[in-house]
Amino acid sequence: MPNTSSNPPRSFSLSDFDFSLPPELIAQHPAPERSGSRLLDGSSAQAVDRIFRELPALLRAGDLLVFNDTMVIKARLFGEKPTGGKLELLVERVLGGNQVAAHLRVSKKPEAGTTVKLVCAPGQDDGLCATLLGRWPDAQGALFRFVLSNDRGDDPYTLMERHGHVPLPPYITHADSVEDQSRYQTVFAKHPGAVAAPTAALHFDEALLAALAARGVHRASVTLHVGAGTFQPVKTENLADHRMHSEWYQVPAATQQAIADCRARGGRVVAVGTTTVRTLESWAQSGLATGDTSIFITPGFDFKVIDALITNFHLPKSSLMMLVSAFAGYEPIRALYAHAIAGKYRFFSYGDAMLLQKQQ
Secondary structure, eight states, X not given: OOOOSSSOOOOOOGXXXXXXXXXXXXXXXXXXXXXXXXXXXXXXXXXXXXXXXXXXXXXXXXXXXXXXXXXXXXXXXXEEOTTSOEEEEEEEEEOSTTEEEEEEEESSOOOTTOEEEEOOOTTOOOOOEEEEEEEESSTXXXXXXXXXXXXXXXXXXXXXXXXXXXOOOTTOOSOOOHHHHHHTSOTTOOEEEESSOOGGGGGOOHHHHHHHHHHTOEEEEEEEOOOGGGGOBOOOSSGGGOOOOOEEEEOOHHHHHXXXXXXXXXXOEEEESHHHHHHHHHHHHHOOSEEEEOOOOOTTOOOSXXXXXXXXXXXXXXXXXXXXXXXXOHHHHHHHHHHHHHTTOOBSTTSOEEEEXXXX
16 A cells, blocks of 8 residues: 555664564474464464464465475585684585585685595595685675585585585574474475575475365465575664675476466465565566575565465564565564564474465
């Protein structure tokens, strides 16, 4: 609805998206059952506490759920410099020719040309190593370009699957486990490349998907390889000064047709997760079905595709807090978060979810 008052639209700053969260509400492990997590229904004027498996009753026949079908890779690798110093790689993107672009965590960065030995899985020492070529995407880039290799000549995806670790978010304090290998991954993950899960989709299991289909809810997928930047807080008080990280996305032709068909039958496009929102709105904004996006959605954004959103609870001062506030309204989101904290909902990647309607 256009602003018809004499007052201009509100201008937002970083501090507007801060909130206090008791540390014990940060979920360290997933709910025992995917669809057994809690769902805060914020799609109407009165917030309602529900269980996620109740979702089919909240959607209508003809609605379209759009999922992100990216697959989380075991992108965290540990190693040792020739000097003995320890290091950690977090692979952000697989390039060509066994090259990867990675975050590098080390006390003193090695020089270009240095080869470091990486830790292999127990009983599988196949000479895994990484050679530093330089920074990426250019000489001033924040990431580092490595060549991964081993005695077998395996490709980076194979090497990470065998020797890597699940890249759990920084606020999850335990080391990755067998449980994380299955639960920090959606049941329909298809295209490897993400270093963070599309967490709103973690609540869906096969029984829930079947119930949604029986309800007459349609389903489509996009792909956005979620990067580690999704966990980074915005640091500039003036939001216009913030520069978003870049992520690769694709909107298949079948999904474009599914959206057109949904519109034609009067259904709603329901995005599962903020990564799906960023993908579809990037496509709508640029007209490009495949590419890189650094879209930054803040209050005042004109959503072209999405009618409703299923999302987890996000970090204070994060770009995702700004996105959900742009979608559902700043004051409604503040009220829903206050409700969730008072009701001891579980927050962040392994936490509970919300259902939101686009503000009118």
